[in-house]
Structures are given as C-alpha cells and as structure tokens.
Amino acid sequence: MQAREIEEPSHIDEKVPEKNAYKDADKALEFLRFNEDSEEGTVVAIDEKALIKKIDWMIVPIMFACYFLQYLDKSLLNFAAVMGIRETANLTTEQYGTLSWLFYLAFLVFEMPHAYLMQRLPVAKYLGGCVCAWGTVVTCTAACDSYASLAVCRFLLGTFESAISPSLILVTSMWYKRDEQPKRIGFWYTGVGAAVMVGSLISYGFQHYTGDKFNNWQIMYLVVGLITISAGIIVILFLPDNPMSSRLTHEEKVLAVSRLRENNTGIENKTFKPYQFREALRDPQVWLLAFITIAASIPNGAVSSFQSVIISGFGFSNKETALIQIPGGLITVVSTLLGTYIAGRYNCRGLMLVTWAALGGIVGGGMIAFLPDSSQAGRLAGNYLTNMTGSFLPLAYAFAACNFAGHTKKVTMNAILLMSFCLGNILGPLTFRNEDAPNYTPAKITIVAVEVTVLCAVAFLLFYYRLENLRRDTAGINHQTDVEFSDMTDRENKELRYKY
Secondary structure: OOOOOOOOOOOOOOOOOHHHOOOOOOHHHHHHHHHOHHHOOHHHHOOHHHHHHHHHHHHHHHHHHHHHHHHHHHHHHHHHOOOOHHHHOOOOHHHHHHHHHHHHHHHHHHHHHHHHHHHHOOHHHHHHHHHHHHHHHHHHHOOOOOHHHHHHHHHHHHHHHOOHHHHHHHHHHHHOOOOOHHHHHHHHHOHHHHHHHHHHHHHHHHOOOOOOOOOHHHHHHHHHHHHHHHHHHHHHHHOOOOHHHOOOOHHHHHHHHHHHHHHOOOOOOOOOOHHHHHHHHHOHHHHHHHHHHHHHHHHHHHHHHHHHHHHHOOOOOHHHHHHHOHHHHHHHHHHHHHHHHHHHHHOOHHHHHHHHHHHHHHHHHHHHHHOOOOOHHHHHHHHHHHHHHHHHHHHHHHHHHHHOOOHHHHHHHHHHHHHHHHHHHHHHHHOOOHHHOOOOHHHHHHHHHHHHHHHHHHHHHHHHHHHHHHHHHOOOOOOOOOHHHOOOOOOOOOOOOOOO
C-alpha cells in the first residue's frame, strides 16, 4: 500500500495562516496532510485486521460499560417499584408514570445543548464528566423519600444521561467503516439487555435485606451510583477523544484515519456550521428516522418503565417478578447482536428493523393484549417478545452513523434522533392509567398499533434511499480529491451512497 498524496482542499485560502488552513475541513485531513506524506511506505507494515482488533479492545468495552450503566441507572426505578419505593414516597400510578417520563423530558430538552458542547469540547472527556454527574445523581436518589425529591433526581438523571447515545454514535463513526459500525453499535447496545439481567439479580438480592435503618431500594441506589462514578473516571482517563489523539502508534494512527476515507462522512470538526444545522432540519431522511424512532420508542418506554408492573400483574410475587425479567434481558442481547450482525454483514439495516418491530411489537404486544387472563404462560411469552422492540434503536443508530456527513449535521442528527427517542418514551408510560389497572389493556393495544406505523415508515425510508442512490448513480459524478475529509454533508458530497 502506498501512502496517498494529500492535497489541500480547494476551498482553503492560501493567505490564511497555516494553523488555520484546515478550519473548515475535517481534522483528519489536517492530520494526514502533515503525517501521511512524511512516513512514506510505513502504512504497509500495519495489519489492518490486527489494528481493528486493537481498536475494539481500546474503546468498545468502555462504550459497553457506559451504555450498560446508563440503562441500569435509569431502570433502577423499575426495579425499585417492587421493592417499596412507591410505598415509601406514597406514589400513585400517575406519579410513578410521571417519574418515568420526567427523565425523558430532560433527555429531550438537553439533547441540542449536548450536541453543541460535544462538537466544541473533547468528546470522551465530556462523556466521562456526564457519567460522573449522573452517577452522583443516582447516589443522591438513595436519600429521596417523597415524590418531589424523586422528580428532581429523575430530571437531573435525564439531563446528564442524554449525552450518552450521541457521544457513542459519534465515537463509533470516528473509528469504524460503515459496514463495521452496526456490529460495534450492537455490541455496546447489548448493555441494555445486560442491565436488565444484572438489575434483576441486584433487585432480587437486595430484597433479602431486612434491616431497619435503610430501605433495600436505597442501598441499591447507593451502591450502583458509586460504581457509576468510578466508571466515569475510567472514561475520562482511558477513552480517546479521536484516533489522532489516541494511544496508537504513529503508523497505526495514519492507517486508522486513512482507512475511513471510504465512509465519506469524516471524523471530526470543531467548527459549528449553521448551514449544516439548517440542512439537517430540511432533510427528509432526518424526519423519517425521527418518526420511526418516536413510534418505535412508545412500546419501549412502556415496557422498560412498567415491566415489573406488567409481570406482577400476571400474579407473581415481588421476588419472582425480579427474576422473571432476566429472560427478557437475554432476548434483548440476542436480538441486538443478531440484528446488528446481519445488518452490517448483508447491508440490510431496514429489513432487520422491520423484523424486530413485527416480532416484538406486533406479535409480542398482541399476545399480552389479546390472550385471556387464564393464559399466563402465553402472556408472559408475549412480554418477553416485547423486549425485541428495544433492538430497533441500535439499527436507527447505525443509519445515523453511516448516512450523515458533515460534523455539524451529524451531531444535529444524533440530537434529533435521541429527542425522538425521548418523545416516544414520554408517550409510552402515559398510556398506563389507574383506571386500566391491573391489565392495562389499552396500553398493550397501543404497542401493536404504533409498530404497524413503524413498518410503513421504514418502507418509505428505504424507498427514499434507493431512489437517491439511483439518482446519484446516473448523474456521472467525478471524484474530487480529499472529498472524504472535506467536512461536506451527505447532500453536498454526491460520491456518498446511502446504506440501507
């Protein structure tokens, strides 16, 4: 492999000082311009497969730990529901539901500020700071004994946790080719299923505590919160901000950056570009993905927040309810790994999204909504299948990581995607009402109905991608030097082809 000659982007003014010459381009172009040429032939000595494995071990376990703790921490309320928190704080069903959607309200409000700060600041350090902050909130929740105090902590938890997904999507797109991204996203997203299983065991274990000084759910919050703070410190110390500033050798950095040319989506640019922000707001694929995410998140919000309530409504005890949630977590892990592997291996993100929406939302939701009360096993099986609905999100993340170019546009899209996720999760718990207890049949029917709309919206999105790729294929576009790292958007860079 010969080192490629990197030319200065055509839009750079030669009169601008050298240190500012690459302000409008991607940081990767500046790095390659001053490093690739000076090390002629050194890239050939690096085994790309070995490099990818090294990158995997350097960043993927940390990303998994962040997502695992994010989901575990926000799900503690679900586990605490059968450990006495509702009785301690005198919570009604509506108040408990409000605590669920308050978290997502904060998520919704702070996505755009996080997106801006994430672009301006070192992304790994920013993420680590947020992990420490929400770990502190979880720890403080142990002292709450009223609806008001719990509401404040839930809102603050959502404020800091809202940085997690856009950060991890950004980090994934910085390090991996587009066909490699779904598998990595799928791996760190399995933190959801792992958190369900571990959280169930933690809840079961702490329910055996019978002391008088503290409630068992308070000790659970305290222990998990301290673990999260420790994890945040590890993120700050060990997660690289980008390939150029990582612990890789010089030759490995050059290959790690240059191999991402084929993505046509760039790595990093610290300049906020208003025109890219406006383009994101006018892009049809943004709003199709947003609608899909909102609709698919309504069942996810209902299932994640009311899992314990639904299962206990089948007639199980509190301890049994905690253990019975474990298979649901396993289903989430398996469906996520399988779906993202197939999506990346065969370039069929949309097909897998449709598959999990149909199996989880329509089949699973239909079973718990329409099977008779006497069919306890069937309704429990349906409840397990609804855990597949959460597997749509890494596939939506994969669309966002591979089909959007221009750093400002990417962080804007990530924010919109997570705001959509929040809106769906706000609406989900609101479908559970006191008057529908204990079966909550209208909420279960809602799961089925919204998943049908997901299937239709995905079909429109795939049609849009196919049509746009066909239009670009027939346009006779000529290659532009270094267009891959010019920080152009996907609509500006006609050499980019959408993955679907």
